[in-house]
Amino acid sequence: MLENKDQAKTSLSQLGEFGLIDHLTKHFTINQESTLKSIGDDAAVLDFGTKKAVVSTDLLVEGVHFDLAYMPLRHLGYKAVVANLSDICAMNAKPTQITVSIAVSNRFPLEALEELFDGITMASKVYNVDVIGGDTTSSQKGLIISITAIGEANLDDIVYRNGAQVSDLLVVSGDIGAAYMGLQVLEREKQVFQVNPNNQPDLEPYTYLIERQLKPEARKDLKELFEKLEFKPTSMIDVSDGLSSEIMHLCKQSNVGCNIYEEKIPVDPQLINVCEEFNLDITTIALSGGEDYELLFTIKMEDYDKIKGNPNFTVIGHMTQASEGMHLVTRANTKIELKARGWNALSE
Amino acid sequence: MLENKDQAKTSLSQLGEFGLIDHLTKHFTINQESTLKSIGDDAAVLDFGTKKAVVSTDLLVEGVHFDLAYMPLRHLGYKAVVANLSDICAMNAKPTQITVSIAVSNRFPLEALEELFDGITMASKVYNVDVIGGDTTSSQKGLIISITAIGEANLDDIVYRNGAQVSDLLVVSGDIGAAYMGLQVLEREKQVFQVNPNNQPDLEPYTYLIERQLKPEARKDLKELFEKLEFKPTSMIDVSDGLSSEIMHLCKQSNVGCNIYEEKIPVDPQLINVCEEFNLDITTIALSGGEDYELLFTIKMEDYDKIKGNPNFTVIGHMTQASEGMHLVTRANTKIELKARGWNALSE
Known part of the structure; x- marks a missing residue:
């Protein structure tokens, strides 16, 4: 308004x-x-x-x-x-x-x-x-x-959430975390505006993040791309609540575990800059942010060559036995348990 | 609650x-x-x-x-x-x-x-x-x-709203107005309760009306009945907003007019009694009440014999040229223009 x-x-x-x-x-x-x-x-x-x-x-x-x-x-x-x-x-x-x-x-x-x-x-x-x-x-x-x-x-x-197999690769389209960070920028501007309505904010350094928050797009293009590249994901979900929450849905419904790699999570350079400015951890934002509307999916190992180098896709991990659990492998090479910190409408 | x-x-x-x-x-x-x-x-x-x-x-x-x-x-x-x-x-x-x-x-x-x-x-x-x-x-x-x-x-x-023809008969299932009157009874009891929470209401004279308000049923049975009786309505709508409002929808979308007859509108005896008690006009309640979830439909004149005497159906009028307008013919045989006084969620 x-x-x-x-x-x-x-x-x-x-x-x-x-x-x-x-x-x-x-x-x-x-x-x-x-x-x-x-x-x-x-x-x-x-x-x-x-x-x-x-x-x-x-x-x-x-x-x-x-x-x-x-x-x-x-x-x-x-x-x-x-x-x-x-x-x-x-x-x-x-x-x-x-x-x-x-x-x-x-x-x-x-x-x-x-x-x-x-x-x-x-x-x-x-x-x-x-x-x-x-x-x-x-x-x-x-x-x-x-x-x-x-x-x-x-x-x-049709691709369901429950089709992932052990050793499948976990892939995400686009980049992650920007929509949530765009929301943080807008929240801050709202507070500035409330204090001083005449303040003219300079939103130039945040354009990509704000666009991801205010005008996200659904990846309708990927179905066609999958067909062109001649493979079909084994399981798929969209990233609406937060990457870690969605990964856990795929794992639970497919009855597998996973290892995902912090260094592989695709983030936009603008997100890196603004996380620094806000003193926030990039990986936390990427894992828990939500509203990215990118697609998260698994593919068979043998299909890897079909997406290798494709700028639309990033392999962020692989599926394991369910008994191995769901883990994030950090840049420091320590393994920490994945937690769903996604957006929860019912929390107080 | x-x-x-x-x-x-x-x-x-x-x-x-x-x-x-x-x-x-x-x-x-x-x-x-x-x-x-x-x-x-x-x-x-x-x-x-x-x-x-x-x-x-x-x-x-x-x-x-x-x-x-x-x-x-x-x-x-x-x-x-x-x-x-x-x-x-x-x-x-x-x-x-x-x-x-x-x-x-x-x-x-x-x-x-x-x-x-x-x-x-x-x-x-x-x-x-x-x-x-x-x-x-x-x-x-x-x-x-x-x-x-x-x-x-x-x-x-499939039966649409726009298939009614001039001289088709207008038919309604069940009876009309009871759900709205049930709401009036409940509203009154709520006010009594607010004044004296210990008052035990006697709802016995209102059971049918209250049931029509609190536990209405959809006429899923009629599709089968139409098939058994070997006819298909020419147009159809459900009575959710009020009979007069629904009649006007059928007329407008079918580009016809109608005459409906006050004396034909099917009402339950309990509605008659309670309208007297509340000093309300039965026809107004039946035309404007809403939430009956009965079906209102038109049939070809030649199908009349197929529904004649069937307790599920009442012929309440017939369709005319659009130029003749939409009218209610009262018991006193005067013709008054039909108005949609149905429930309107956006009125103040």
């Missing part, structure tokens, strides 16, 4: 629920052949023929998952969609449709919801997914967003 | 998000052949073969859609599922799966969530639908429930 403070404001109650839904959804277009019926009926109808339908859902609550003081609504809408599509990508499926439900308190003018839906619409265009339904209602406090994403895949292409 | 005030309380933060999800979902079983993968991965996988997938979603907010002062959590869970399945039934599809996302503030102990999930589980068993995913997180205030329902249908069986 930082931008455009002087915009016109339209009360939601003037429009009514159906008017609001019409207003907010009129720009959605249908692009998927499989979308037989979209918004405007009791339910959406999807034709998957012999393809499998993949479904994922998320609930985002203001003050818990996002802070409108530094998250512009357009970005929030975009990110809410991306976070769900990332789950579909983590199944090695192609995202095809989403439903979007929102609840808002009366303090939100229509223009605020329009910004939110602009972001949702933008994401739906960038990722070529249809918005096929949803619900719009009021809340007692704040903004709540619930998105369900649907994707399609051939049964043979 | 009226029942079992002395139960043990477990803080949600003790469990953590994953612990809570494990705890709450461990009783869900998979019954649908089409559910290839359910909870425990990034997304659910559904196999619809040549069937079509039908998807609907709802967001329920405490203080807006329900009041825990008189809505026990077990009933709330049941009703939240039923409301979504009703949308699938309104497509003439068979409900097969649901996703359930909830956000709760820390004031809810684990036992409260267990009650909620008991109700959800009960509904999933009664209606034979799989709970295939969801999200559990915290809220700043109150309880928020988001459910997405998925169903399957042959393409030829």
Whole structure:
């Protein structure tokens, strides 16, 4: 809500629920052949023929998952969609449709919801997914967003969390930790702003980190890349809660252990600089940060040559017998037990 | 939250998000052949073969859609599922799966969530639908429930809102208005309770109305009945927001008008008695009440003999040219314009 403070404001109650839904959804277009019926009926109808339908859902609550003081609504809408599509990508499926439900308190003018839906619409265009339904209602406090994403895949292409085998290599796409550090920068700026609203922050040294926090992308490209490189991950998950937490999910569901190597974890140079500035440990941030929306997956050892040197991928470790446990091997070559310190919505 | 005030309380933060999800979902079983993968991965996988997938979603907010002062959590869970399945039934599809996302503030102990999930589980068993995913997180205030329902249908069986033709008959299942009147009774009892907590209410004269409010059912049976009677509605919608509002949806989307007859609107004798007691107009309650979860549909005139005398159905009117408008013909035989006074979540 930082931008455009002087915009016109339209009360939601003037429009009514159906008017609001019409207003907010009129720009959605249908692009998927499989979308037989979209918004405007009791339910959406999807034709998957012999393809499998993949479904994922998320609930985002203001003050818990996002802070409108530094998250512009357009970005929030975009990110809410991306976070769900990332789950579909983590199944090695192609995202095809989403439903979007929102609840808002009366303090939100229509223009605020329009910004939110602009972001949702933008994401739906960038990722070529249809918005096929949803619900719009009021809340007692704040903004709540619930998105369900649907994707399609051939049964043979789908990758689960439970397929990792002993001696498989553990691989992560992109770099890790930047989104969380972007949040730290924005939190600090919010506090500076509260003390002195006239202060003009210089965010130049943090652009990459802030972009990773405010406008993350789902790795929809990787399914195609896997096909091109002619291999299929044995297990896969997206990095939303934090790298260590996701690694532990893969290990537990596949009934294996792992060794991951601190020196291998891919981080952006900007993250290194800012961790120094904030006096934070880079590895802790990378392991526990979350919201990276990169994909973490395992591959068979014999597929290593197919990803070797590929700038999209970094091998960070390998899977072991479950009895060996899950460990981080530090730069000093000491082995410490991996702990899930990922983001936990229910902790106090 | 009226029942079992002395139960043990477990803080949600003790469990953590994953612990809570494990705890709450461990009783869900998979019954649908089409559910290839359910909870425990990034997304659910559904196999619809040549069937079509039908998807609907709802967001329920405490203080807006329900009041825990008189809505026990077990009933709330049941009703939240039923409301979504009703949308699938309104497509003439068979409900097969649901996703359930909830956000709760820390004031809810684990036992409260267990009650909620008991109700959800009960509904999933009664209606034979799989709970295939969801999200559990915290809220700043109150309880928020988001459910997405998925169903399957042959393409030829699906009934949309936009298929009604001029001279089609308008039919409603069951009776109308009781759920809303049940809410009025409960609201009154809440106020009595606030004044004198020791007062023991006699709810005997209101049992049907209260049951329709606290434990509504979706008309999953009608799809089969339509098949048995060898006809298919030309358009259909479920009665969730109020009969007049739903009639107007059918008319607008089908581009027709209608005449409905006050004397034909099916109401339960208990509703008549209680409307007298509350000094409320029965027709107003029936037209504007909502939450009946009956199905409202149109049939071709030549199919009339197939439903004639069937206790499940009442013909309440017929469709006209759009230019003739939408009217209620009163008992006094005056024609008044139909207005949507249905429940509106965004009005102040």
